[in-house]
Amino acid sequence: MWSRETIEWRLWRVFRVLSILFFVVITAFPFYWMLNLSFRPFGDVLLNPLRWVPRIEDIRAALAPIGCIWHTAPQCEAAIRNSSYVAVLVEYGFLTYIRNSTIVSLLTVTLTLLFAIPGAYAVTRLDFRGRNTLSWGILLIYMFPAIVLGIPLFVFFVRIQHALGIRLRGNLYAVTVIYLASTLPVALYMLRSYFPTIPRDLEEAALIDGCNRLEVIWRITIPLAVPAIATVALYTFMIAWNEFLYALLFLVEHQPAWTLPLGLQQLDSQEVPRTFLMAGSVIITVPIIVIFFFFERFLTRGLTAGAVKG
Amino acid sequence: MNERWMWKGRRPRSLKAQEARLAYMLVAPTVFIVLLIVIFPMIWNVILSLEPIRLADLPRVNLLDFHHFTLRNYHRAITARGGYFWKVLVVTFEYTIGSTILALLMGLWAALIVRDAFPGRNIVRGFLLFPYIAPVVSVAFIWKLMLDKNIGVITLLLARLGIPPISYLTTRSYPIHIFGLEIGVPLALVTVILFEAWRYFPFAFLFFLARLQAVPEDLYEAAAVDGASPLQRFWYITLPQLYAVAGTLFLLRFIWTFNKFDDIFLLNGGAAGTEVLAVQIYNWLFARRNVGVSSAVAVIMALVLGVVVFIYLRWFVQEEE
Numbered sequence: 001m002w003s004r005e006t007i008e009w010r011l012w013r014v015f016r017v018l019s020i021l022f023f024v025v026i027t028a029f030p031f032y033w034m035l036n037l038s039f040r041p042f043g044d045v046l047l048n049p050l051r052w053v054p055r056i057e058d059i060r061a062a063l064a065p066i067g068c069i070w071h072t073a074p075q076c077e078a079a080i081r082n083s084s085y086v087a088v089l090v091e092y093g094f095l096t097y098i099r100n101s102t103i104v105s106l107l108t109v110t111l112t113l114l115f116a117i118p119g120a121y122a123v124t125r126l127d128f129r130g131r132n133t134l135s136w137g138i139l140l141i142y143m144f145p146a147i148v149l150g151i152p153l154f155v156f157f158v159r160i161q162h163a164l165g166i167r168l169r170g171n172l173y174a175v176t177v178i179y180l181a182s183t184l185p186v187a188l189y190m191l192r193s194y195f196p197t198i199p200r201d202l203e204e205a206a207l208i209d210g211c212n213r214l215e216v217i218w219r220i221t222i223p224l225a226v227p228a229i230a231t232v233a234l235y236t237f238m239i240a241w242n243e244f245l246y247a248l249l250f251l252v253e254h255q256p257a258w259t260l261p262l263g264l265q266q267l268d269s270q271e272v273p274r275t276f277l278m279a280g281s282v283i284i285t286v287p288i289i290v291i292f293f294f295f296e297r298f299l300t301r302g303l304t305a306g307a308v309k310g
Numbered sequence: 311m312n313e314r315w316m317w318k319g320r321r322p323r324s325l326k327a328q329e330a331r332l333a334y335m336l337v338a339p340t341v342f343i344v345l346l347i348v349i350f351p352m353i354w355n356v357i358l359s360l361e362p363i364r365l366a367d368l369p370r371v372n373l374l375d376f377h378h379f380t381l382r383n384y385h386r387a388i389t390a391r392g393g394y395f396w397k398v399l400v401v402t403f404e405y406t407i408g409s410t411i412l413a414l415l416m417g418l419w420a421a422l423i424v425r426d427a428f429p430g431r432n433i434v435r436g437f438l439l440f441p442y443i444a445p446v447v448s449v450a451f452i453w454k455l456m457l458d459k460n461i462g463v464i465t466l467l468l469a470r471l472g473i474p475p476i477s478y479l480t481t482r483s484y485p486i487h488i489f490g491l492e493i494g495v496p497l498a499l500v501t502v503i504l505f506e507a508w509r510y511f512p513f514a515f516l517f518f519l520a521r522l523q524a525v526p527e528d529l530y531e532a533a534a535v536d537g538a539s540p541l542q543r544f545w546y547i548t549l550p551q552l553y554a555v556a557g558t559l560f561l562l563r564f565i566w567t568f569n570k571f572d573d574i575f576l577l578n579g580g581a582a583g584t585e586v587l588a589v590q591i592y593n594w595l596f597a598r599r600n601v602g603v604s605s606a607v608a609v610i611m612a613l614v615l616g617v618v619v620f621i622y623l624r625w626f627v628q629e630e631e
Contacts, residue, residue: 005539145611149351152352181344
């Protein structure tokens with residue numbers, strides 16, 4: 001006879017293996033399917049929707065244009081015409097959107113760090129009236145619906161355009177400032193929980209040696225907080241790279257300013273083959289997954305520090 | 311002698327006052343940004359909700375005409391289309407609560423199976439975070455395509471199991487028969503909720519995993535010595551350790567799901583009984599081109615969220631005591 005202990009234990013082990021398989025399938029398969037469809041011609045997808053692996057010749061055709069970067073062969077024109085990646089990048093303007101998304105994301109990272117590092121330092125190390133209100137208030141913003149901020153800002157942008165003739169809609173830099181509403185709370189919150197772990201003695205020693213506070217921040221706090229700052233930078237980058245709602249509200253009228261998520265969403269129409277949509281998805285997703293795998297340890301810690309809302 | 315130059319003509323300030331002054335300088339840029347893109351829009355949103363403005367009038371109309379303040383927008387928001395607003399409110403809660411609970415349960419399940427080491431655990435853990443870190447736009451389109459009526463891989467696989475191909479994201483109600491009874495399942499809403507659970511379980515997973523790994527091993531050993539079976543150990547030791555983190559997670563996920571716009575907008579645009587408040591605000595502004603009513607719904611949404619969070623916190627804090 002098996003004891004209750006053994007029976008439950010064996011059942012649990014079987015259940016655990018099945019569960020692991022289940023989770024791997026549901027998390028990895030959609031991304032595999034995206035890749036699969038992005039490499040196949042749309043005609044083939046319509047005929048054989050359940051082809052699990054793309055044919056070799058289709059993969060070769062999808063990758064053929066890479067060879068054309070270095071030397072132009074006569075078959076290059078055909079190769080370019082047949083690749084969904086080239087179609088998306090060139091004909092549908094994804095090269096521009098990649099550039100825009102990169103600019104917006106890097107600028108958001110820079111501005112966020114520029115504002116959040118001094119702010120978080122003041123909140124953790126300096127004593128001033130309104131300090132608690134400030135740090136709680138910032139957290140509240142994090143809980144506020146983005147769409148509710150979006151509408152008045154949209155109205156504001158329209159008015160500015162008519163009153164002063166400054167076009168803020170369709171302006172990448174204006175939208176970057178709005179992105180700060182979603183990145184600053186994250187950055188302040190994470191830095192505020194990291195700065196107290198830096199020993200105060202070091203800062204005080206530097207103050208006695210004649211540094212002023214700004215020098216202390218620059219020479220001591222920032223170098224010691226590099227891991228936290230890196231995490232914040234990565235998250236801010238990912239938030240800006242993935243952001244959709246504000247891009248839709250503020251950039252949609254001016255195609256040259258579209259970011260990748262907006263560009264992809266605008267591809268979603270009956271006239272565009274679904275395989276192009278998947279090629280576009282690959283282009284947006286791959287950088288994020290690469291970043292994630294390189295910095296997984298930083299990022300996982302940041303997630304549990306309550307960092308990223310979704 | 312920098313200091314003297316800075317304070318010339320005045321009494322040298324105390325160290326404390328100097329520190330505060332520096333602090334204000336350091337937080338000023340953040341405060342400025344917050345005032346500009348958070349506080350000011352919030353106030354302006356309330357003002358807009360009290361004025362009869364349509365999108366087309368926006369460039370010309372006087373936005374600070376306090377004589378025309380009216381509550382008509384609120385009236386319209388609530389009564390338009392035969393009280394459709396209430397339906398949207400109910401759907402918002404069903405969607406929010408359904409996705410939150412499912413995401414938490416899936417996260418707990420995933421955390422339990424990944425807690426103990428096995429070959430390849432780190433890779434599996436990495437995979438489990440994919441849905442959460444990937445851009446919404448691409449995951450929404452992947453699922454939309456996998457659920458496509460004609461070429462969707464999920465639709466076709468389910469068809470092989472005998473479920474006729476249907477459009478999962480645009481079918482409002484799908485009749486199923488149980489014991490001769492016909493029940494209409496709100497298929498699109500259920501599909502959207504499942505998508506949300508899939509996308510956001512990793513967040514709960516990470517929190518539960520961190521908490522599970524902090525449960526002291528000797529608790530389990532002591533229970534095993536006392537003859538508790540694995541299931542009993544889970545029920546009486548593991549679960550109680552997770553209540554607090556589950557409460558926090560529920561609150562966070564509730565708030566963020568309640569506020570969500572992107573996911574439903576991208577999956578089916580709020581069609582077939584999946585329109586939530588955030589999508590309704592957008593539709594009032596851009597489909598029906600009414601700024602005033604759109605802002606009124608936005609104010610209502612913020613208030614509803616505030617009230618729910620307040621009640622939850624009160625209740626939760628009392629439970630803790």
